[in-house]
Amino acid sequence: MQGPKIPFHRAETVGRELEHVAASVASGHIGAGGPFGDRCARRLEELLGSRHVLLTKSCTHALEMMALLLDLGPEDEVILPSFAYVTTANAFALRGARVVFADVERETLNLDPASVRARITPRTKAIVALHYAGAACDLRALSALATERGIALLEDNAHGLGSSLEGRKLGSFGSLSGVSFHETKTITCGEGGALAVNDEVMLARAEILLQKGTDRAKFLRGQVRFYSWHGLGSSFEMSELHAAFLWGQLERWDEILGRRVRQWQRYAHELASWARANDVHLPVVPAGSTSSCHIFALRLPSEAHRERFLKELAAGGVQATFHYLPLHLSKMGRELGYGPGDCPVSEEAGACLARLPLSFGLGDEQQSRVLEVVHEFRV
Numbered sequence: 001m002q003g004p005k006i007p008f009h010r011a012e013t014v015g016r017e018l019e020h021v022a023a024s025v026a027s028g029h030i031g032a033g034g035p036f037g038d039r040c041a042r043r044l045e046e047l048l049g050s051r052h053v054l055l056t057k058s059c060t061h062a063l064e065m066m067a068l069l070l071d072l073g074p075e076d077e078v079i080l081p082s083f084a085y086v087t088t089a090n091a092f093a094l095r096g097a098r099v100v101f102a103d104v105e106r107e108t109l110n111l112d113p114a115s116v117r118a119r120i121t122p123r124t125k126a127i128v129a130l131h132y133a134g135a136a137c138d139l140r141a142l143s144a145l146a147t148e149r150g151i152a153l154l155e156d157n158a159h160g161l162g163s164s165l166e167g168r169k170l171g172s173f174g175s176l177s178g179v180s181f182h183e184t185k186t187i188t189c190g191e192g193g194a195l196a197v198n199d200e201v202m203l204a205r206a207e208i209l210l211q212k213g214t215d216r217a218k219f220l221r222g223q224v225r226f227y228s229w230h231g232l233g234s235s236f237e238m239s240e241l242h243a244a245f246l247w248g249q250l251e252r253w254d255e256i257l258g259r260r261v262r263q264w265q266r267y268a269h270e271l272a273s274w275a276r277a278n279d280v281h282l283p284v285v286p287a288g289s290t291s292s293c294h295i296f297a298l299r300l301p302s303e304a305h306r307e308r309f310l311k312e313l314a315a316g317g318v319q320a321t322f323h324y325l326p327l328h329l330s331k332m333g334r335e336l337g338y339g340p341g342d343c344p345v346s347e348e349a350g351a352c353l354a355r356l357p358l359s360f361g362l363g364d365e366q367q368s369r370v371l372e373v374v375h376e377f378r379v
């Protein structure tokens, strides 16, 4: 190994994050619902093309709020990709709903509308479109399917802040969508997220859910004299400390996103012929869309190749990593009755995918080193 290890990702301050955190502390107000949170929410509304954004403690919480807002319960089914994060499923399973795993398209690893269609039953209440790596799902087909069958379309947009499809921002298509500011995301505050409420009718209840089941949002706007218990809810709202940090990142959003997109494009460009020669699948940005380029995930011809690839990169000082293991083959997935062969493309992706380092702090020379080590790999 030459030189220090190149991390897969490193969260860091890029601007005035610490100054804002200090200002929040100095103000004596570090709980939820303050000026930094307000600034972040308004900026995210612009970035997501959504009229209402509520800051949450995580994208997981945004997903849990979706399940609550749709009143999902044991009689209901939710269709989502097997190639997904645990909480994309867990948020709905937590309400007792049956999670139904659909397969993904080989090209993008996004929900395959044909697989979704085949799994719709009279109990299906929602379809969760996860835009893997920030590449847009086939929203035209999924929206048409949802409308035709009277099912809610939700977006797990954890990766897709800054992406768009046919000029419209991801996160604005579903009635509800969630983004993540976990430390591995393009912008972060450690743990954080947001729920975009695109269906006006749901806004009042979303505010109550967010505020521990109370009408505190109305109280803060001066619309009521006291606040009290109005319904189900939890402590979903992001604190000012986190919002202050996040605002520091949002202030530099264009630069952060721009750098990530350039890093991603450099990988795509410089690895193209190596990938062709070695039967490696490189990620694509679907036609008519722009991508946040959140993840650069390539797929090796087999699991054995992927394992060797990760080892050789590690030996060369580069930390690359696998990603989702298909949910239908997890312990929980098997307990739900799924088994091998149920979502073949997800299984292949779980076994063969490797992600390369991408982060604001990844320097050009470091990226050159990553490329050098990758080019040395032969299938």
Ligand SMILES: Cc1ncc(COP(=O)(O)O)c(C=O)c1O
Pocket: 057, 058, 059, 060, 061, 084, 085, 087, 088, 130, 156, 158, 159, 179, 180, 181, 182, 191, 192, 193
């Ligand atoms: C697609 C997807 N959805 C949801 C989450 C959960 O996000 P959070 O960690 O903010 O709860 C993640 C986490 O990485 C994710 O990749």
